[in-house]
Amino acid sequence: MKIQGKMFLWLSVFILAVAILYGVWSKEPAGTTALFLAFGLTVMVGYYLAFTARRVDAMAQDDQEADVADEAGEVGFFSPHSWQPLALGIGSAFAFLAVAVGWWLMYFSAPLILFGIFGWVYEYYRGENQNQ
Structure with missing residues (x-):
């Protein structure tokens, strides 16, 4: 879960840079506002994931040597023949x-x-x- 938090936080830095450049070059308020809102949303998700990663145990995705099957398990029950x-x-x-x-x-x-x-x-x- 740590890696997802870092990915979202780095994505938010990129979106902030794009929002500033777009706002300066285009002077178009709707797109600039949308990019700044996207920045805020990615910061919120990244902070939540990074904050939650401190409270939970390390998962298989945090281990560089982990296999795909390490995180395998039951996902849920789905109706196989439902119309x-x-x-x-x-x-x-x-x-x-x-x-x-x-x-x-x-x-x-x-x-x-x-x-x-x-x-x-x-x-x-x-x-x-x-x-x-």
Whole structure:
């Protein structure tokens, strides 16, 4: 975790230099403000990672001699054959399309989004996947 903190802090130094150069040369306030905000965000993330690295044990990524498998482990449980993300994705696509085309398209996207969310949440409470 120490290396990520250092990477973000060095990235923030680079973004600060770019923000200053961009602000001086372009005199464009929107891009300069965005770069300074990006600098602030990278400083916050870098400080958090560096501060947290002092409190936790050294991880495999902090060791130069570590293998990829040293940090391996269970990531989490994911539904292997779920159709709900497809319904949620199509409904979300229609919702974003409704902003560009017309709000009437939300009448079609809202049921798909609700079907996808409720189906995903309650997927293991019914059917063949139901816990005994």
